[in-house]
Amino acid sequence: xxxxxxxxxxxxPRGFVxxxxxxxxxxVLLFLIYPTVNAIMMSFTNASxxxxxxxxxxxxxxxxxxxxxxxxxxxxxxxxVQLLAVVPVxxxxxxxxxxxxxxxxxxxxxxxxxxxxxxxxxxxxVVVAVVFSALLHPRSTGPINMLIGIIDLDAVPWxxxxxxxxxxxxxxxxxxxxxxxxxxxxxxxxxxxxxxxxAADIDGASAPAKFFRITVxxxxxxxxxxxxxxxxxxxxxxxxxGRIMTNFGPGTATLVLPGHMFNMAFTAASFGYAMAIMAxxxxxxxxxxxxxxxLTARRASMFGD
Amino acid sequence: MKRRLFVSLxxxxxxxxxxxxxxxxxxxxxxxxxxxxQATPAPAPTEPVDEEEERxxxxxxxxxxxxxxxxxxxxxxxxxxxPGVTVxxxxxxxxxxxxxxxxxxxxxPDFMAIQVQxxxxxxxxxxxxxxxxxxxxxxxxxxxxxxxxxxxxxVIPGMLESTAFAPYGDGRIFFAPFNxxxxxxxxxxxxxxxxxxxxxxxWEELFEMDALLDDPDNFVTVGGNQERRAIFTxxxxxxxxxxxxxxxxxxGAGGMEAIRAIENYEEGAWDNPAVRSVIETFARxxxxxxxxxxxxxxxxxxxxxxxxxxxxxxxxxxxVNEMADAPREEGFEFAIAPVFTMQxxxxxxxxxxxxxxxxxxxxQNPDLAKEFLRFFYTDETIVSFAQQADGSVALLGAREVxxxxxxxxxxxxxxxxxxxxxxxxxxxxxxxxLPLHIPQEVFDNRMTPLMTGAMSAxxxxxxxxxxxxxxxxxxAAAG
Numbered sequence: 001x002x003x004x005x006x007x008x009x010x011x012x013p014r015g016f017v018x019x020x021x022x023x024x025x026x027x028v029l030l031f032l033i034y035p036t037v038n039a040i041m042m043s044f045t046n047a048s049x050x051x052x053x054x055x056x057x058x059x060x061x062x063x064x065x066x067x068x069x070x071x072x073x074x075x076x077x078x079x080x081v082q083l084l085a086v087v088p089v090x091x092x093x094x095x096x097x098x099x100x101x102x103x104x105x106x107x108x109x110x111x112x113x114x115x116x117x118x119x120x121x122x123x124x125x126v127v128v129a130v131v132f133s134a135l136l137h138p139r140s141t142g143p144i145n146m147l148i149g150i151i152d153l154d155a156v157p158w159x160x161x162x163x164x165x166x167x168x169x170x171x172x173x174x175x176x177x178x179x180x181x182x183x184x185x186x187x188x189x190x191x192x193x194x195x196x197x198x199a200a201d202i203d204g205a206s207a208p209a210k211f212f213r214i215t216v217x218x219x220x221x222x223x224x225x226x227x228x229x230x231x232x233x234x235x236x237x238x239x240x241x242g243r244i245m246t247n248f249g250p251g252t253a254t255l256v257l258p259g260h261m262f263n264m265a266f267t268a269a270s271f272g273y274a275m276a277i278m279a280x281x282x283x284x285x286x287x288x289x290x291x292x293x294x295l296t297a298r299r300a301s302m303f304g305d
Numbered sequence: 306m307k308r309r310l311f312v313s314l315x316x317x318x319x320x321x322x323x324x325x326x327x328x329x330x331x332x333x334x335x336x337x338x339x340x341x342x343q344a345t346p347a348p349a350p351t352e353p354v355d356e357e358e359e360r361x362x363x364x365x366x367x368x369x370x371x372x373x374x375x376x377x378x379x380x381x382x383x384x385x386x387x388p389g390v391t392v393x394x395x396x397x398x399x400x401x402x403x404x405x406x407x408x409x410x411x412x413x414p415d416f417m418a419i420q421v422q423x424x425x426x427x428x429x430x431x432x433x434x435x436x437x438x439x440x441x442x443x444x445x446x447x448x449x450x451x452x453x454x455x456x457x458x459x460v461i462p463g464m465l466e467s468t469a470f471a472p473y474g475d476g477r478i479f480f481a482p483f484n485x486x487x488x489x490x491x492x493x494x495x496x497x498x499x500x501x502x503x504x505x506x507x508w509e510e511l512f513e514m515d516a517l518l519d520d521p522d523n524f525v526t527v528g529g530n531q532e533r534r535a536i537f538t539x540x541x542x543x544x545x546x547x548x549x550x551x552x553x554x555x556x557g558a559g560g561m562e563a564i565r566a567i568e569n570y571e572e573g574a575w576d577n578p579a580v581r582s583v584i585e586t587f588a589r590x591x592x593x594x595x596x597x598x599x600x601x602x603x604x605x606x607x608x609x610x611x612x613x614x615x616x617x618x619x620x621x622x623x624x625v626n627e628m629a630d631a632p633r634e635e636g637f638e639f640a641i642a643p644v645f646t647m648q649x650x651x652x653x654x655x656x657x658x659x660x661x662x663x664x665x666x667x668x669q670n671p672d673l674a675k676e677f678l679r680f681f682y683t684d685e686t687i688v689s690f691a692q693q694a695d696g697s698v699a700l701l702g703a704r705e706v707x708x709x710x711x712x713x714x715x716x717x718x719x720x721x722x723x724x725x726x727x728x729x730x731x732x733x734x735x736x737x738x739l740p741l742h743i744p745q746e747v748f749d750n751r752m753t754p755l756m757t758g759a760m761s762a763x764x765x766x767x768x769x770x771x772x773x774x775x776x777x778x779x780x781a782a783a784g
Contacts (some may be wrong), residue, residue: 044736048429049409056738065740069775072750138597138607141530160541160600162759213444247542251754263745266401269425271409299699 223298314468370623643725
C-alpha cells in the first residue's frame, strides 16, 4: 500500500508543479509578505509620508503611545472589539437560520428569497453607506424613523447620537453580509444527508431541535471558517461604512482601528505610527481567528466531524 | 505525456507573457490615467514646434466647492499663450489619496493647488522643508499685466506674511495664495429682511433669537409640513467647518494675540479667560442646534439650511457654487455675517478662506511652474475664476474687477469684509512623524462632544493644553 502511494507521488512532475507555483509564490512574496514585513519594520520608526523623509528608529515608542497617550486609539480599539464580538456572531447566526429555513421549508418561491437575501452583497459598499445614511436620517422625518413611528415608537437619533451610531453601523454591516454567508451555509446544509433529517422527523423532533441538534453541530467546521471570513470582513467593511456614514463620528464614536490607521497615515502623515496600529490590528485579527478556529475545531471533533 | 507537458508549459509561458505585458504597462501609466484623476487633453499644435521647446508641466489640484471648470480654462489659456507647453493635470476631491502613493515614492508634481490641511503629505513636506522658496519670486517678479508692479504688491496685503504662506515664522514665503473669501455664519438675507431681523452681533443676541422662532409665523414650510426653524446648524460629521466660527470668536474675545498663541502652541493658549469664554459658549450651543445636526454630512446640513430649517450655518463663498442646484427657500440669497462677539463693542472678525499654491522643491520643471504661477496672477484669471467658479482670487482689487461676473450672492458675501476685520489662521508646523493632525483634534474629535454635552468645556480645554504641551516637548526635542 505504502509502496503504491510512493510510486504515485513519484509520478507527479515536481519540477513542473514548482514552476506553476512560482508565479503565485512570487506574487505573494512581492505583494503580501514584503509589504507586511516592511510595514512592521516601519512601525518601529517615526516615518512620515515622504520618500525623502528621515526615518529614526524609535523602538517601541509607537506601541507605547497607542496605549498610554492616544485616547482615540483606545476608543477605536473598544469600537473594533465591540464590532468583532457582535457582527460576525449575529451575521453567522442569522445566516444559519435563513439557510436552514430556506432549505427545510417547502416554499415555492425559495429561489426568490435566496436572490433577495443575496442582493445586498452585490451592491457596492459605498452605495450601501450612502443609502443607509439617508434611511437612518436622525430627524423624526427620516425614512426609518417614520416607519418605526407607525408602531408608536419614538424616533431614534441613529447616526446623530454617539451611542446609537455604532449600533446603526452594526445593523447595516449585518444586513449587508448575511446573504453571502447564507449562501455558503445553504451549500453546506445541502451536503448533510437527508436521511438524518428524515430520521429526526420520524422521532418527532421539532424544527428548532433539528436546527440546534443536527444542523449546527454538523456544520461546525463550516461555521468556523465562515466566522473567520466574517471577522476579516467586519474589519474592512467597518472602515468603509464608518468613513462614509459618520466620518467616524459623532466625535470619535464610530472610530475603528482601520479608520484610526487611515487618519494617522493620510491626515497626520505619520506612517510609522499608522503601521504600528496596522501591526497591532493584524495581530488582534490573527488571535481572534486562531481562537475561533480552535474552538470550532474542538467542538467539531466532539461531534465526530 | 510529454506532449501534455509541452502544452502545459506553453500555456504557462503564454500566461507569464501576458502578466509581464500587463505589468510592463503599469510603469508608464501617467497619473492622469488613474480613475480618480483626469488629464486635460493635449491640444493639437497650431504650428510646428521645436522638440527642444516642448515642455510638460504636471500639476495636481484639490477639487473643492469651486469645481474644475476654472482649471480647464486656465490650462487652455496657458497652453495657448505658451506654444509647446502641455499641462497634465491630476484633479480630484480626494487628491490626498491620489497623490499619497506618488509622494511616498518620491514622485512630485511640478505645481500643486492643494491646501495644507487637505492632505497629510503637505504637512510632512513642510516639516521636511520640501517646498520651493518663493520669496524672491514674489519680491522680484513683475506682474504679467501690471508693468512695474511686483507680484508681492498684487496679492491681498497681510496674506504673504501669515503663517499660512510663510510657515516657518521667518518671513520666507513658500506658498502662494490662490483664492480668498470670507467664511462665517451664512444666512438667508431675504428672510432677515422680510422679517425685519438684523443678524445678531453678540452670542447672547443669537441665543435670544431662538425665542422668536417659537412664533408659528416664523415657521418654515418644508414638504408641506410646518417646521420650527433652529438658530444654528453645522456640517455634523465634518465639524471642521466650525473653524469659521471658533477662530474669529477667539480673536474677538482675546485679540489676534490669542490666535497667535494657539497657532504657536503656547502654554495657556487655551486655558485663559478669553478662550475659555468662547469654549463655554460653544458648550451652550447644543440645545439650539437644528434637529439631527450632528449625524448629518455637509451636503445634508447645507441643504437643510437652504430650505430654511436653520438660520445660520458656518461656511464660505464656495457654498454658492457647491450648492448651485440645491432646492431652497423662496427668495433665498446668501450673506455672511461677521462672527458673534462675547460682548457688545468687541472687535468683529471674519476668517478668510484661502487655498495655497505651491511648487515642490523636487519639481522637475520649477521654472515652468513659476511661469504658470505668474500667468495665474492676472486680471484675466480674476474674471475667469468669477465666471467659472463664482469665486474671488486673492489679488488686490479682485472684487472690483470681478464685480460684473460674480453672482449677487457671492458679492453679498464678500461684503462681510466691510463689517469685520479680515483674519487668517494657520498652525505652525509640528515635528515630522508626530502622529497628530491639529484641526482633527480641535474639531473632528472634540467639537461635537463639546456641543452635545458629552465633553465639558474644562475637559476640552485641558485636552488641548495637554496636546499643546506634547507638541512643545517634541518641538524642543527636535531642536
